[in-house]
Amino acid sequence: MQILDGVLVSGHIKEQIKQDVTDFQAAGGKKPHLAAILVGNNPASEAYVGSKVKHCDELGFDSTLLRFEKDISEAFLIGEVERLNSDDSIDGILVQLPLPDHISGDAVINAISPAKDVDGFHPISLGKMLLGQPTFLPATPYGIMLMLEYYKIDTSGMHCVIIGRSNIVGTPMTILMSRASNPGNATVTMCHSKTKNLKEITKTADMIIAAIGRPKYVTADMVKPGAIIIDVGINRVDDQTKKSGSRLVGDVDFDNVAPLCSYITPVPKGVGLMTICGLMKNTLQAAKRSPSPAVSEGEGGVTK
Numbered sequence: 001m002q003i004l005d006g007v008l009v010s011g012h013i014k015e016q017i018k019q020d021v022t023d024f025q026a027a028g029g030k031k032p033h034l035a036a037i038l039v040g041n042n043p044a045s046e047a048y049v050g051s052k053v054k055h056c057d058e059l060g061f062d063s064t065l066l067r068f069e070k071d072i073s074e075a076f077l078i079g080e081v082e083r084l085n086s087d088d089s090i091d092g093i094l095v096q097l098p099l100p101d102h103i104s105g106d107a108v109i110n111a112i113s114p115a116k117d118v119d120g121f122h123p124i125s126l127g128k129m130l131l132g133q134p135t136f137l138p139a140t141p142y143g144i145m146l147m148l149e150y151y152k153i154d155t156s157g158m159h160c161v162i163i164g165r166s167n168i169v170g171t172p173m174t175i176l177m178s179r180a181s182n183p184g185n186a187t188v189t190m191c192h193s194k195t196k197n198l199k200e201i202t203k204t205a206d207m208i209i210a211a212i213g214r215p216k217y218v219t220a221d222m223v224k225p226g227a228i229i230i231d232v233g234i235n236r237v238d239d240q241t242k243k244s245g246s247r248l249v250g251d252v253d254f255d256n257v258a259p260l261c262s263y264i265t266p267v268p269k270g271v272g273l274m275t276i277c278g279l280m281k282n283t284l285q286a287a288k289r290s291p292s293p294a295v296s297e298g299e300g301g302v303t304k
């Protein structure tokens with residue numbers, strides 16, 4: 001069993017990004033500039049946005065954090081997004097989700113200029129991804145593809161079971177893993193909350209990507225020996241041995257599943273770090289005024 005090490009891979013990719021920023025500026029380009037919008041003070045959202053801003057500093061990007069009270073109106077927020085769209089100094093815009101219930105996340109995401117959609121959630125970005133055209137890939141699926149690429153894991157012909165159908169992880173992941181590219185070329189089964197006999201399906205998987213949001217939901221009896229396990233889940237559970245009284249666990253029962261499989265991502269220090277890499281690579285591409293290439297050059301993006 002080999003750990004797919006988010007610290008190692010993200011460190012490597014961040015070095016590449018830093019060098020790329022230096023080269024781009026030496027050639028007369030600008031510093032990439034990410035604008036992040038945070039509405040309200042959800043602690044998890046604060047932590048995610050804080051980490052993104054910190055990474056901008058580390059990689060030589062500019063960042064602007066716009067914070068708003070949770071009772072702002074949808075129209076006000078869309079106005080702010082439009083202001084950022086027309087600000088030439090800003091390359092990428094991210095709106096930290098979830099938004100308060102009275103604001104439509106779809107309406108706000110739709111307001112972001114596709115040229116600055118570095119989270120890859122805009123319908124135009126997702127549509128281009130579906131068609132295999134160069135675009136900003138959603139950050140978490142992009143990060144997972146970068147991880148698989150780094151370890152040169154050949155997924156061609158594998159049965160890949162994806163658990164979860166959200167617009168930001170599960171659904172885009174099914175498209176990326178099934179397209180004619182490497183990583184990709186897998187036979188994909190998407191499972192979700194209404195799937196019957198989940199265990200029977202996961203037992204046939206060469207690769208499981210779990211994006212459920214339930215702690216340790218994927219147990220050893222659901223995994224075929226030798227499978228590859230990608231754990232996207234981030235769940236906070238009580239742990240009185242920790243000073244904070246809690247700790248993070250994934251959607252996979254790591255301790256019991258890890259000995260069975262060929263590769264596995266830990267939580268933390270796995271997919272979460274790769275998500276940041278996806279976002280930062282998208283922002284750099286936005287600064288260069290060109291969307292990210294499909295992950296793999298070769299056949300990347302061509303649906304055959």
Ligand code: NAD
Pocket residue numbers: 140163164165166167168169170191192193194195198211212213214232233234235271272273275
């Ligand atoms: P979501 O709540 O939008 O989607 C969860 C999905 O799980 C749904 O599609 C649902 O159908 C499915 N599901 C729920 N219960 C199920 C069950 N019993 N059996 C099968 N499927 C079931 O969540 P999301 O935004 O996709 O996030 C999923 C998890 O990944 C969360 O823990 C989230 O915090 C984490 N996440 C991590 C990163 C990262 O960078 N590591 C990024 C995004 C999300």
